[in-house]
Amino acid sequence: MSSEEKYEVTYFPHGRRDFFPTGTTAMAAAEKLGVDISTVCGGKGTCGKCKVRIDEGYETLGPIKPGETKHLTKDMIEQHYRLACLIKVKNAPLKIYVPDISRVGKQRLQTEGLEVPVTPKPMVRKYFVKLPVPTLHDMRADEERILDALGDQYGLDRNRLRIDYDEIVKKYLPIKLREANWEVTAVVWGDKVMAVEAGNTSDRCYGFACDIGSTKLAGFLMDLNHGKVVAVGSRMNPQIPMGEDVLSRISFTLFGGEEAQDKLQKAVVGGINEIIDECCEKAGVKTDEIYEMTYVGNVAMQMFFLKYWPKHVAYSPYPPVVRRGVYVPTTRLGLKGHPHSNAYYLPVFGGFVGADQLACIMATQMLERDEITMDLDIGTNTEIAVGNKDLVTCDSCASGPAFEGMEIKYGIRASTGAIEKVTIDPSSLELHYRTIEDAPAVGICGSALIDIPAELLKSGLIDNKGKFVEKMTKETNRLRKSKEGMWEYVIAWSQESATGIDIPITQGDLRELQKAKAAMHTGAELMLKYRGLTEKDLDKFWLAGAFGNYIDPENARTIGMYPELPTEKYVFVGNAAGTGARMALISTEMREYAEEISRKVVYYELAVAKEFQDEYAKSNYIPHQDFNKYPLTKDLLYRLGRIDEKNKWIYPE
């Protein structure tokens, strides 16, 4: 009985396991175990998304199949990588490791990011106290009665504590105390009792952390008692109409003055307030129960959010106004939340490198490590840091919002119907795509915008200058000239799309994507050079950013978005900026650490370096003008017949 011939398949790092008969594909086993493995083609062996590493039982699987060679690099094959849809259990148990790159994110919006264990030690704590009723023998002041109880019952330092002035005055503390029969909950923020609530509300203590991206806002409602996320939400940054990138928004304020500053500030706060409302709605929390907030974002975002005059950060030598973490009452900024709550904006570095990059460094603990690691926080403004415990340096580059779907003809945000994965079989040119929630295609979102140039390149549909290879029209009707005379390649046909029209990627789109990836690569390349390092010195390469775990790191590498490293050195940290904001929200120690990071990390302004334009020009090639910088990609393209032995592009005849 084959039913008795079952062999254990164990998946790591999940630790899930069960017995499966010979002939079961690894993909099918994974599905039964609830292990997420990415796939676009539906198990046909063509998309190459389901790469897994076989740690035990590799010898039972038989030789690499032709479908696999197209997707696995030489180093991967050496490391026993296979495609899960093409391998089967065969008379032996298997131990299979699913790398980050093959996992399916659970949230469409990468708002969770890296989870770094942090012991909750929030700035805000709630304390329920039963107070003695005043008598002629105990005539203590109302405030004193509360502070003494906090000292007696919870060991707080009663001499340093004060009750918020407005809580006493505007909320009529004396009346509230008596109506509550002297049983109240004190909400303590640092040395301040920021609120006094009737009865015992100590189990309801929330905070809000937010990553203000130039293009996207990501918010996290957290239970501060337990340090857990209870709801997430995101929005496009409503400042976009006032300028797609930070420089155009700064120009907007330079021409518009205070009124323009107001407009930018109110716009972003409006978006944040929508997220707050949404999160509160989802989690059944009142906005008044949000007692503290933390914010991260680049320096321009800091300036717009806090209304600092942004002019000088746009001109050499680019000094910010404030480097340190800043506490501002939320009401002063127009934010929802408890009226006496405060917003903490994490420290920034210099130029445009802000609290978001600091948060990445905090989350990846770069500054604690012996080994040298590098991080790339991908966004409209991309930040780069490199170093170890001795020195971390950082830089930023204006990469533009192309990868966030802006300035791309059919670019959209990651929402229902967005094309999020695209694969093209290099031989058959068969195209597969996946949309969010499998809905009819509406447009193309960030992760697919990385896949497309990579897949086009591997399939020979574009050359390494990013230009469509016109002769390939013979091979596929997807490649065509638009009515406007521009070359384009259709990803989704009108009959599949929700809009009823074709959804192509255009030559212009490719140009935008090239510019964006070139800027990122240049920033990373120069930072390494500046430090006297090469990619070989890097132990890990942290990939952070708004689209986080959804991007395909190999495709991103293939197009030359960042230096080439062996696959296992790339670590996705998703929205690490959001992670850092959450760490700081739940732990005051993390805020001190953040201040320390902002003092220690050295900012370099590399955009002014002479080498920048040179390197940028070379980086506009895909992956790079110099193939030797991308040996793995070169090997792949060579095996696919795209380049010859002299790295020369082979055009079809």
Add this chain to the structure above:
Amino acid sequence: MSSEEKYEVTYFPHGRRDFFPTGTTAMAAAEKLGVDISTVCGGKGTCGKCKVRIDEGYETLGPIKPGETKHLTKDMIEQHYRLACLIKVKNAPLKIYVPDISRVGKQRLQTEGLEVPVTPKPMVRKYFVKLPVPTLHDMRADEERILDALGDQYGLDRNRLRIDYDEIVKKYLPIKLREANWEVTAVVWGDKVMAVEAGNTSDRCYGFACDIGSTKLAGFLMDLNHGKVVAVGSRMNPQIPMGEDVLSRISFTLFGGEEAQDKLQKAVVGGINEIIDECCEKAGVKTDEIYEMTYVGNVAMQMFFLKYWPKHVAYSPYPPVVRRGVYVPTTRLGLKGHPHSNAYYLPVFGGFVGADQLACIMATQMLERDEITMDLDIGTNTEIAVGNKDLVTCDSCASGPAFEGMEIKYGIRASTGAIEKVTIDPSSLELHYRTIEDAPAVGICGSALIDIPAELLKSGLIDNKGKFVEKMTKETNRLRKSKEGMWEYVIAWSQESATGIDIPITQGDLRELQKAKAAMHTGAELMLKYRGLTEKDLDKFWLAGAFGNYIDPENARTIGMYPELPTEKYVFVGNAAGTGARMALISTEMREYAEEISRKVVYYELAVAKEFQDEYAKSNYIPHQDFNKYPLTKDLLYRLGRIDEKNKWIYPE
């Protein structure tokens, strides 16, 4: 030659001395030396104001003259007191001590008070810094640049410092810095840079201290660099129309709610702002140059000023809302001054005993002494404290505003034309009065309102129940029945007055004054009793209050305003509340001391004591129902023929 027969006359504590011929009166010598000695009668020996103690040369002066026996008590005579206008240099040098009670105050408004030496250690300091200009090698943030300079050049803790958020945002710090060519003055308040000013403004650093009395506001503009008063001002408390005493003002809020609270708050702040303007005008200071303020006042004043809900302090067990010192931004209260300045309201005790009494205890250092001392802070609400380093207890009593001229028919505040001193010769019934600036009489102010009942009593014009002795109409035409049928005694005749009408004191006025002094005495008496003390245990008796040094302590004692002690035990501390406010303004150490006092001093609510009504009834007599409690006054009245050996009042036949 008599010109050669000169003898040295030395005045203490002034230390002024010169040689005078035999025959020169001590008063004339004092005038030549610029030593202030009080006189009302102009040197006729009838007013008795010029009491001095002869420390050397007493034996050369001859026997006590009849004019002197009327004014000097037995103990004073034993201590070699004489009247300066009646004694002359006679072939020997004299050393003469002028006690507090015989000195002429220099300010009409007792806004200076006790000067306790305090080393200036203000919360606000100014630091001029020249900042390095940003370069690509020095890209520090604008804030950082300033804080680093404060650290480097002045040793401030740069890691704890922050620049006020509004100073950065609303005042456009980045623009200001560049316009000032990077030379600025940082105004540091605690750990906060509250302002950054262009250029070097470090020599202009001011603060404002204010005593908020129920009836009177006294303000002091101070140079914080040197701890000196640069201007003083005062106003009636504009809250008076909303209630003359604290309880009626509290009732006003109970009926009127928040609107009434607003009205009270705006009224007092309006008055304070007028004083601020006046002081700034006098001293040539801009209101923006006032960087900090301190406030004292009783608990009701604290509540109205800060808008605490005042209801519960009016009902047993009378708990205040906040005991501790409170910092509130001045803009939050509507005060003039630098927009980022703060107001510090000193700590209070309980019931109505507030920061004004605390300030007295601070100024008199009661809590530092081995000996037991008592203080009486005379005002609409009178506070009493007694004790030494082991324990100080305090209490308050609602004495009403009679001594501040309120509810007195011709009562006015101490201003030009106010009758401030009154004497009546006990034999001739000749009356003398002195007005402020010797202007024609307008009305009667506080100090004279103490003189009048004392002088009337000594002259037999009223009895010890405070009733006019009608038969005395035979002796003086000043005593008469008014048209309304009420007895009154004319102080100034119409031809002398600025108003063209007679200025009398009425039987009703006397009743008000009796009630006020009885309340004060009862408070002091019960506090002593409560502590198991008698007046004999007191080493010093501090007299503080709005009219401060201008009251005649002996007359006040004669009418029984406070326990009877030998004259030298009374020490005037003037507006000690204002002194305390100033001490706290110029020294953060004094604020810590204030907090310590407020924790250590024990408040007793004695108004609810059973004995209160009993003692109050007895204290309504002048000086008291029990003459044995006032042996010195008894002796005086006996010698003047007002009472017999059995302490029975002798009415004229």
